[in-house]
Amino acid sequence: MEIVKRGRAVTKKRNRRKMTAGDIFSLAMLIVFSAMMLYPLLLIVNIALKSYKEFLLEPLKIVQKIRWENFSEVWEDLDVFHRVWNTIYMAAGACLLGAVIPMLAAFPISRNHFRGAGKVYMFILSSMFFPGSLVASITIAKALHLYNSPIGMIIMWGAGGPAMNVFMMVGFIKSLPRDLDDAAFIDGCSYFRYIIQMALPLLLPIVSTIIVFKAVGVWNDFLSPLIYLPNAKYRTISTGLYMFMGSYTNEWPLLACAIMIIASPMVVLYIFMQRYIIEGMTAGALKG
Amino acid sequence: MALSGEDKKRRKFSFRTYPSVNPWLAFLGTVPVLVSIIVFGVLPASLTIVMSFTDYDGNWATADFVGLKNYFNFFTVLKTDVFSYLWTTLKYALFTILPLQILAVSAALLVNKNFFGRSFFRSLFFMPNILGSTVIALVWKMMFDPISGPFAQMLASFGKNSAFFGDPDISLWLISIVTLWSGFGFHMTIYLAGLQGISREYYEAAEIDGANGWNRFVYITVPLLRQSVTICLWMAISGTLGMSDMVLLITSGNYNTKTFAFFLYDITIKGSMNAGQIATLNLYYFVLTTTIMLTYNHFFRKKEVEL
Numbered sequence: 373m374e375i376v377k378r379g380r381a382v383t384k385k386r387n388r389r390k391m392t393a394g395d396i397f398s399l400a401m402l403i404v405f406s407a408m409m410l411y412p413l414l415l416i417v418n419i420a421l422k423s424y425k426e427f428l429l430e431p432l433k434i435v436q437k438i439r440w441e442n443f444s445e446v447w448e449d450l451d452v453f454h455r456v457w458n459t460i461y462m463a464a465g466a467c468l469l470g471a472v473i474p475m476l477a478a479f480p481i482s483r484n485h486f487r488g489a490g491k492v493y494m495f496i497l498s499s500m501f502f503p504g505s506l507v508a509s510i511t512i513a514k515a516l517h518l519y520n521s522p523i524g525m526i527i528m529w530g531a532g533g534p535a536m537n538v539f540m541m542v543g544f545i546k547s548l549p550r551d552l553d554d555a556a557f558i559d560g561c562s563y564f565r566y567i568i569q570m571a572l573p574l575l576l577p578i579v580s581t582i583i584v585f586k587a588v589g590v591w592n593d594f595l596s597p598l599i600y601l602p603n604a605k606y607r608t609i610s611t612g613l614y615m616f617m618g619s620y621t622n623e624w625p626l627l628a629c630a631i632m633i634i635a636s637p638m639v640v641l642y643i644f645m646q647r648y649i650i651e652g653m654t655a656g657a658l659k660g
Numbered sequence: 661m662a663l664s665g666e667d668k669k670r671r672k673f674s675f676r677t678y679p680s681v682n683p684w685l686a687f688l689g690t691v692p693v694l695v696s697i698i699v700f701g702v703l704p705a706s707l708t709i710v711m712s713f714t715d716y717d718g719n720w721a722t723a724d725f726v727g728l729k730n731y732f733n734f735f736t737v738l739k740t741d742v743f744s745y746l747w748t749t750l751k752y753a754l755f756t757i758l759p760l761q762i763l764a765v766s767a768a769l770l771v772n773k774n775f776f777g778r779s780f781f782r783s784l785f786f787m788p789n790i791l792g793s794t795v796i797a798l799v800w801k802m803m804f805d806p807i808s809g810p811f812a813q814m815l816a817s818f819g820k821n822s823a824f825f826g827d828p829d830i831s832l833w834l835i836s837i838v839t840l841w842s843g844f845g846f847h848m849t850i851y852l853a854g855l856q857g858i859s860r861e862y863y864e865a866a867e868i869d870g871a872n873g874w875n876r877f878v879y880i881t882v883p884l885l886r887q888s889v890t891i892c893l894w895m896a897i898s899g900t901l902g903m904s905d906m907v908l909l910i911t912s913g914n915y916n917t918k919t920f921a922f923f924l925y926d927i928t929i930k931g932s933m934n935a936g937q938i939a940t941l942n943l944y945y946f947v948l949t950t951t952i953m954l955t956y957n958h959f960f961r962k963k964e965v966e967l
Binding site for chain 1: 677771794850909939
């Protein structure tokens, strides 16, 4: 017993000595990295609280007199409520579609529920390597009346590019035991009841991953709404901010304020759900 | 006897693979995916190819079949423009891809150590990925503001000044810096997953054998991280080849920052060429990027087998 104790004590001591010797450098590096990450964001917060006059005189100094009117002005001018609402309902619709569509397909494919499932799967996967062009996509969107309509945007976001999600789901389902489906079918479970009552609960981890990925992607997507939703009524937060940027080119306090308002919901969500968000966003890269 | 009759029937309906599952219902489940792939994959692809042989310009009634004219234009009429945009893309890629990996690996090594608060650093480095390109672009426009930005103020204290994003000589490099800032956290997370998959025992064995930190990194960490490197490089290459949103947000393509992907976006939105020509350019770029990616895949897959 004593020997063990002493051994532990010795290693502990050695570890501690090593810490001070080698890790000062890495700690310093970490602080440099963090400063690089944080400084731009803190700068924005600082500027957002200034009046334009104070900003012009002392753009970098810590704010002396907070000007709260910035927020109310931006809130009205950017129409934050509608921008956020547009983004939320479109993202929600896209997530729902984006999760349900691959889920319905992934089960029959991975369980080979019909002859030729393998070929269908190959076709789905091959779609990742189709050529395409923005001209053609816009032409098709206009022809199908998906252009300049929120429903169309939801469909394009939700149904576009399902191959990766199908791939991830099929991989996940193949790791689930087959006995479960056998048991369900022997007990006379109908196919859709089986999908909803048996498959969905088992799929929750991967579905949540896909939803997180989709939600973050849609929330931050800038080019698609800019291209497909030209009507000012349908602007999302990212295109709204872009247009706001165009009309307040150099009024940095207001711009910074807009950045803060637009970014804060996501940042708050990230602080509370960082593990899931990081997992969801990197899952595609790690499993693919 | 009645069974054998049913057996025959079953053989006839060869769609069925599972006795208890209705194959038509199961197939119905794949229909939404198939429809979405046809509408958003097959249709744009075929339309792009069809367009490339015509001078279509928004109206099929007046569109003519022009054969390979659009394809030849690439090498004759458009030559100088197109190659300068490809060159810009290449410069951007070269300046982004490698530094991104170096930053990400060093951040991953720093964060991989056991210490208090490491998850804080990990989430902090990953955070730009949830901010979105509009926010990131605006934040960095502030950072590089030629009058009130911190870098401008720093230069001013030396009596110098710069237009930053407005300076054609450095604008592209600065966009690369923005990409590095916002992208290294994502790559770091992937390298971190790779690092955590490496067994401690290798390091312990190496330490007993007297390998120093650098040797341990070169001979254990790097070879065993190969899979993560493959993924990260793949993402970095495809990301830089397709990058257009940052250019649009930061410089709108001015000041020598027109990458090829942005050029394609720009001519489409402005309609400065006919759609047939744009489709052809898209196809050329598709062939180019696909060739790059396939070559990359071939090269690295081989390396992985060798290991």
